[in-house]
Amino acid sequence: MNDRNRIIYKINKNIHDIIYTKNIVKSLEKKITELKSDKKIIFLYDENISNHIIKDILLGLKLTGCKISSKKIKSLKKNKNIKSVLDLIDTFTKLSLTKKSVVITCGGGVIGDLTGLASCLYKRGLIYINIPSTMTALVDSCIGGKTGINHNKQINLIGTYFHPSNVIIYEKILDSIPEREYISGQAEIIKSFIISNKSNLNFFDKNISKIINRNKVIAKKLILDSLKIKIDHFTKDVYEKNKRLLLNFGHTFGHAYEMATDDLIKKDFLRHGEAVSLGMISEIALSYLENNNKSQKKNIFKNLIKIENTLKSLNLPIKLNLNKKIETRNLYKKIFFYVFQDKKKISDKPIYINFKDKGKLYPKEINNFDNINKIIYYLLNNTDLRKI
Numbered sequence: 151m152n153d154r155n156r157i158i159y160k161i162n163k164n165i166h167d168i169i170y171t172k173n174i175v176k177s178l179e180k181k182i183t184e185l186k187s188d189k190k191i192i193f194l195y196d197e198n199i200s201n202h203i204i205k206d207i208l209l210g211l212k213l214t215g216c217k218i219s220s221k222k223i224k225s226l227k228k229n230k231n232i233k234s235v236l237d238l239i240d241t242f243t244k245l246s247l248t249k250k251s252v253v254i255t256c257g258g259g260v261i262g263d264l265t266g267l268a269s270c271l272y273k274r275g276l277i278y279i280n281i282p283s284t285m286t287a288l289v290d291s292c293i294g295g296k297t298g299i300n301h302n303k304q305i306n307l308i309g310t311y312f313h314p315s316n317v318i319i320y321e322k323i324l325d326s327i328p329e330r331e332y333i334s335g336q337a338e339i340i341k342s343f344i345i346s347n348k349s350n351l352n353f354f355d356k357n358i359s360k361i362i363n364r365n366k367v368i369a370k371k372l373i374l375d376s377l378k379i380k381i382d383h384f385t386k387d388v389y390e391k392n393k394r395l396l397l398n399f400g401h402t403f404g405h406a407y408e409m410a411t412d413d414l415i416k417k418d419f420l421r422h423g424e425a426v427s428l429g430m431i432s433e434i435a436l437s438y439l440e441n442n443n444k445s446q447k448k449n450i451f452k453n454l455i456k457i458e459n460t461l462k463s464l465n466l467p468i469k470l471n472l473n474k475k476i477e478t479r480n481l482y483k484k485i486f487f488y489v490f491q492d493k494k495k496i497s498d499k500p501i502y503i504n505f506k507d508k509g510k511l512y513p514k515e516i517n518n519f520d521n522i523n524k525i526i527y528y529l530l531n532n533t534d535l536r537k538i
C-alpha cells in the first residue's frame with residue numbers, strides 16, 4: 151500500500167487510518183488480520199447497498215477466519231433514535247461480543263452515527279471499522295468520531311465522540327451511490343474547501359463535468375483532500391472548542407431548514423448535503439448583513455454569487471423551493487425556532503460560522519435576530535441581497 155492510498159492520523163496517541171482501495175477483499179483480510187481482536191465480527195450494513203458490494207465485503211471478512219455475523223439496517227432518518235441503538239446493543243449482547251470484538255459498518259451518515267454510538271456505548275467501546283457508502287459519508291461523516299441520534303425533535307441531541315480505528319474507502323461504491331445522494335455529498339466537499347483555502351474551490355469549479363460523471367481520479371482527489379482538511383480541523387480540537395467548530399459552516403441554518411421542512415416535504419425531504427448547501431448560502435448572506443465595512447461587504451457579496459454558481463452547477467439548492475402551498479408565517483417561526491436549537495451555543499444566542507473570505511471564517515453569535523428573518527426571506531425569494 152502506498153501513501154497515496156493511505157492517510158494516517160493520531161488522536162490521543164492512538165493511530166487511526168483511512169485506506170482507499172480498489173480491492174476490498176484483500177484490504178479487509180489484511181486489516182482485520184493485523185488487529186488484536188477476539189475474532190468475532192459483526193457486519194452491519196445499509197439495506198439499500200447493492201448485493202455485489204456486500205458480497206465483496208463478506209468475502210474479505212470470511213478470508214480472515216473470524217466468526218462473522220451480519221445484519222441489514224434501514225437507514226431511515228426516523229430510525230436514528232434511541233430504540234435503534236438499544237436494538238443494536240441487544241444484538242451485540244446476544245452474540246456475546248467483547249471489547250475486543252469488531253463492528254464493521256457499511257452505510258451513509260445515518261448508519262455511521264447510529265452504529266458508532268452503539269459501538270461506543272456497548273461495554274464502553276469495542277473495535278469499530280467504517281466503510282462509507284454515500285458521498286456525505288465518504289468525504290465527511292466517516293471520520294471525526296461524532297456519533298449521534300435525534301431526540302426531542304433535535305438533530306443529534308444525544309451523542310458521543312468515538313473514532314473508527316480504520317476507515318476503508320472502496321472505490322467501487324462510488325458508482326453505486328444514488329444520484330441525489332452523490333450530488334448532496336458534494337456540498338460537504340465545497341464546505342471543506344471554503345473553510346480551508348482558495349485554490350481547492352477553483353480546482354472544483356474546473357472539474358465540474360468530471361465530478362458529475364464520477365471520474366475516479368478526480369473523485370479520489372476530492373475525497374482524500376476533504377478528509378485531510380477535516381482531520382486537520384478535528385485532531386487539533388477533538389471536543390469542538392475552536393478550530394473544529396468551522397466544520398459546522400452551513401450547519402446552524404442547514405439543520406434548521408432540515409428540521410423545519412421535515413413534515414412539509416416528507417418523502418422529498420432535504421438531504422443533509424442539500425441542507426448544508428442552503429445553510430452555507432444563508433451564513434455567507436448573514437455575514438454580509440452583519441458586516442459594516444464597505445470593501446469587505448463587496449468581497450463577501452462577490453464570494454456569495456460565485457459560491458451560489460458553483461452549487462447551482464451541481465444542481466445543489468441555493469433557494470428553499472417548497473412546491474406545496476405552505477403557510478409562510480408558520481415556516482418562518484419554525485426555522486427561527488430551530489436556529490435557536492443550535493448545539494454550539496453557549497449563551498441564549500445561536501452561533502453561526504461568519505464568512506470574511508475563503509479560508510477566513512470564524513464562529514460568531516447572532517446578535518441581531520431580525521437578520522434571521524431577512525435570511526429566510528432571501529432563501530425563499532429570488533431577490534438581491536443588497537436590497538433587503
Ligand SMILES: NC(=O)c1ccc[n+]([C@@H]2O[C@H](COP(=O)([O-])OP(=O)(O)OC[C@H]3O[C@@H](n4cnc5c(N)ncnc54)[C@H](O)[C@@H]3O)[C@@H](O)[C@H]2O)c1
Nearest residue numbers: 198199225258259260261283284286287291296326327422
Ligand atoms: N457524524 C458526522 O460527522 C456527520 C457528518 C455529516 C452528516 N452526518 C449525519 O449523516 C446523516 C446523513 O447521511 P447521508 O447523507 O449519508 O444519508 P443516509 O445515510 O441517510 O443515506 C442516504 C440514502 O442512501 C442510501 N444508500 C446509502 N448508501 C448507498 C449505496 N451505496 N447504494 C445505494 N443506496 C445507498 C440509504 O439507504 C439512504 O436511503 C445525517 O443524519 C447527518 O446528521 C454525520
